[in-house]
Amino acid sequence: MTATIKDVAKRANVGVGTVSRVINNHPSVSDEIRKRVLQAIEELDYKPNAIARSLKIKSTKTIGVIIPDISSAFYPEIVRGIEDAAKDLSYNIILLNTDLKREKEKEALNMLKEKKADGILFISNTVNKNLKREFKKTGIPVVLVSTKDLEGEIPSVTIDNERAAFDITNYLIKMGHRKIAIISGPKDDPNAGITRLEGYKRALLESGISVDENLIFYGNYKFKSGYDAMQKILMLKERPTAIFAASDTMAVGAASCAMQKGFNIPEDFSIVGFDGVELAEYFYPPITTVKQPRYEMGSKGMQLLIDILRGETKQKSVVLDYEIIERKSCREMGGI
């Protein structure tokens, strides 16, 4: 069997308390004994049992990470940011997928409560009252990443979606576009759906362009919904010259549809996306987009969570910067 602290104590001829103290670097242990203990540890290849330790100190050095779907392009980089930060702080992460199902979110929360996670990073649905009650029931601190508590009670790390949509729409306007369609997220997504649509509308209005309801389409951030929206756009009598898709994947879907029907990007349509996903970069032509700092969102979320666990912070939320990445999917309009 694998060695325990008792075995080490015996071999080093000391008490278990002493061994524990050298493991945890308590100051009050003489150099000579420390050396003896260290040697015994070495000889037995002793590794402390984290489970036993956790039981005693009531901390597992484990963080639960709740996301919709790791195989969806948006999340892996967030998770990578989380895991890197976790490693630095000597935590581990348990990954749970929810598919945005409330039921699975609840189950995940239960698991994490039973396994005594020290904290939770929640990157799933928008938070509602009901969910907040579930959070409370676990008794585990939660930080939101890339989603929000509408009432702002739970700390979160996000970007300003409204402003980002405003900026990217303005980018199109500056290039001379006046008929700009949007392929928005779903109406029931208060975080990235509604806000981006609002930013788009505000940009139009502030430039004196009236918003045309016929140029507003709704998708679900996936390829097919972008593709389908483009099909509708192509059937318009008065086509837009530019399209703002609320996700890169929809942007690519739209571009694919157009190209398949014989149109060219950016000559016939200027297209911009949102997220800054690899697909947009590697597509041909590469798609201009607003890049969310996904890695940083993850690592920052982790750091914030740990700060909170240590009681080192007033639970304030953080809003990160986004960046418009100009590529080859847009063109300047000449005069009308």
Place this chain on the structure above:
Amino acid sequence: MTATIKDVAKRANVGVGTVSRVINNHPSVSDEIRKRVLQAIEELDYKPNAIARSLKIKSTKTIGVIIPDISSAFYPEIVRGIEDAAKDLSYNIILLNTDLKREKEKEALNMLKEKKADGILFISNTVNKNLKREFKKTGIPVVLVSTKDLEGEIPSVTIDNERAAFDITNYLIKMGHRKIAIISGPKDDPNAGITRLEGYKRALLESGISVDENLIFYGNYKFKSGYDAMQKILMLKERPTAIFAASDTMAVGAASCAMQKGFNIPEDFSIVGFDGVELAEYFYPPITTVKQPRYEMGSKGMQLLIDILRGETKQKSVVLDYEIIERKSCREMGGI
């Protein structure tokens, strides 16, 4: 504080042993007492402490998942397969990234030993003697996914890379291509680098086409290396008519390069990839590829691991089927 088994016992007026038995569905407890205990559990919203339980039963219901990089397009779907299967079997997963660094692999193994993971799914570097020694030291059962132990001692779930490469190369040959370049993986990757190159060569040879060393290029599976290889290909006096890239991302890189220089896919070059990643599907034109069953690899790996933990299986490895997905990136050659 949150309720313990003692609190439940007290409230239900029974011994702790009894509570434990109803929690674990042991048969010998009377209906009346069971009811009483259940009610107490309900009233206190008692959730068993998995840490304490783990300490006692020496099983954490946790599996370590060691991968190179979750933000690399190939892995997320594997991980999703793993997590889904884990959930079904009531396990959780701890995710660890290694960037293919031996040092990080070692650290990951140590963490999992200390945290007493019940099993490990290893999806990183090819396994060598040294690593195998580290596996042994943890004392934790390991299953390999999408990588191999050259000596075949450790159970694994993979596809037949050589045969897949053979098939896809043949696909090109059947279309009439005779000058086929390959953008291979690195020479020091015995799993997916060398094997795919060998499948390519065998296909050529069996069709009586001699392999031309000038048509063999090496990349690292990433976009840029595909792009760079294409640049070299374009500089050849005698250009190939088809290109087999050992990853979809390289295939897309190569296609982008060609298109940027004014060539058309598939008119000027037929291109096929490998992996079956989203990028290949959404690229325009969509890239023909051999799709690895990544989700299934993950879930199968998980199931195999659990079978082994339960001692229900002779530790045999499993080889999964791949699938050639025909899209729009290749064209038939007329007679020469």
Place this chain on the structure above:
DNA sequence: CACCCTCTTGGAAACGTTTCATCAATTTAA
């Protein structure tokens, strides 16, 4: 020399479970 500190060390208790040896009560067999 007696006293009081300080510094180390040992060991027991506690963390919240599961399980095992006991025991009490009830049923079955003789």
Place this chain on the structure above:
DNA sequence: TTAAATTGATGAAACGTTTCCAAGAGGGTG
């Protein structure tokens, strides 16, 4: 009717740590 067997329930021990309390060993001081 009594002995034996079966069933159900109890509580202590154990899992491997950490931490706290007590105590021993010096060392200074008056």
